[in-house]
Amino acid sequence: MEVEVNELMAVRLEKLEELRRRGIDPYGGRFDQTHLSSQVKNHYETLEGQEVALAGRLVAKRGHGKATFADILDSQGRIQIHARLDILGKENYDLFTRLDIGDIIGVRGSVFRTRRGEITVEVKEFRLLCKSLRPLPEKWHGLKDVDLRYRQRYLDLIANPEVREVFILRSKIIRAIRRFLDDRGFLEVETPTMHTIAGGAAARPFITHHNALDIDLYLRIALELHLKRLLVGGLERVYELGRIFRNEGISTKHNPEFTMLELYQAYADYHDMMRLLEEMLAYVTRETLGTMVVQYQEETLDFTPPWPRLTMFEAIKKYTGVDFKEIPDAQAARAAAEKLGLELEPGLNKGKIINEVFEAFVEPHLIQPVFILDYPLEISPLAKRKADDPTLVYRFEAFVAGRELANAFSELNDPIDQRERFEAQLKERAAGDEEAHMMDEDFLCALEYGMPPAGGMGIGIDRLVMVLTNSPSIRDVILFPTMRPRDNEDKV
RNA sequence: GCGCCAGUAGCUCAGCUGGUAGAGCAGCUGACUCUUAAUCAGCGGGUCGUGGGUUCAAAUCCUACCUGGCGCACCA
Secondary structure, eight states, X not given: OOOOOOHHHHHHHHHHHHHHHTTOOTTOOOOXXXXXXXXXXXXXXXXXXOEEEEEEEEEEEEEOSSEEEEEEEETTEEEEEXXXXXXXXXXXXXXXXXXOTTOEEEEEEEEEEOTTOOEEEEEEEEXXXXXXXXXXXXXXXXXXXXXXXXXXXHHHHHHOHHHHHHHHHHHHHHHHHHHXXXXXXXXXXXXXXXXXXXXXXXXXXXXXXXXXXXEXXXXXXXXXXXXXXXXXXXXXXXXXXEEEEOOSOOBTTBOSEEEEEEEEEETOOHHHHHHHHHHHHHHHHHHHHSSSEEEEXXXXXXXXXXXXXXXXXXXXXXXXXXXGGGOOSHHHHHHHHXXXXXXXXXXXXXXXXXXXXXXXXXGGGOOSOEEEEEEEGGGOTTBOBOSSOTTEEEEEEEEETTEEXXXXXEBOOOHHHHHHHHHHHHHHHHTTOTTSOOOOHHHHHHHHHOOOOEEEEEEEHHHHHHHHHTOSSGGGSSSSOOOOOOOGGGOO
């Protein structure tokens, strides 16, 4: 690709050539860091006067004739360095002043504190490790253009320190989740991302093709059905933290690929899952934020267990005054929903109508962590039927900040019932519902061998990270969110 | 998919009752050995998102398209 050279790049390319003429490799080699910027800053008392070696990107430069201050940025943050003509000698000092903002350098020198109190490294020697050819974003305002921030996240990370903090926190959250589950005897596993049947959720899949087998494959839309096969196989506590792909719209809450945690525990039920989730969130918030009280946008969220438990019928009654428990069929449910002002597409069954009412009138109110229990059977084809009401299942969703945080059931382990559920889904698919589940004979076969009763749960990791990092958009917690590609010609 | 908003120098932004395109940072030249948004003096830098149209004249008005943001719809 031909690189369009603007004036700023031309100047840097000329400096690059000059360095090469002087026998200096502008792209350096390995460099032994003795310390990170944070270590120098946090242990000044013991390091004062000591020699340290730091490496990082030059992000600011303040020249004063025969001396120059500069800031370098490493993985831990910024630290000031100071270069003096009388220490470096003319040739090296000139080289230092010719460095550009953006260049990556290694410096060796002694630690001191300036008159104004800033911990600084007095450069004794330095080495260019990488010449930067493009100018960085503006130092004070950073990079604002969201298009560029997402497309060129590396610039976002250099220019906007709070972005780095979000992704560091994301990593800590995931680490805490792993530790929590590992400590409870859960086994982390990996299952296929390419499926011959896209199952475990209601969503449109991406389709790809395997040449050697000459078959189409689906990118997975859920982890569920393979993890349950592992319960059949006797791995009694399993979890997977994995990427899921759904071929649907993009919004502040949706990215086509996102990260899901699913876990399954044999001999447990959905009440155990509620307790597990409460404990997990208490642990994760304490470990990563040091508190169970989290500020998210305008709301203060308190994750301290236990969270309230409310059946879906109770929740709907609370916010609409209508008791759908007393409503006998789809026709009556539709009438009640429309009376509340909801517009419904034709042909919905009772369970779907109840869910529509719930999403429209209840979900937005669910700010503090809460469990909503006992979902309609029709929208829950993989959950165990309730013993005292066969139209409902042992399922809950946890909500926080008006959005779904987790979805869990007592897992359906009756293969006969499961087959009937799949068949009902097939009818919906035939009737035009592209998101209805597909039949999965192999999964049914596994169930027929026998799956222990189990509790299972799915947690959208990106949305959890959004809440814990106070990020308004899912794109703020995904390093490289899906974007429409741009023509190379448009790039500078 | 629909609606609203935005796109001007490498970056952050002004300019929009039509009349030769501006600032700050960054860059270049010079001065300056404790600055930290360093300072001071000077200089260079633009297919004004793209294509049509109206007009003597378009960054500015109209139109289509491209890209993005937000909201709605979709998303068990």
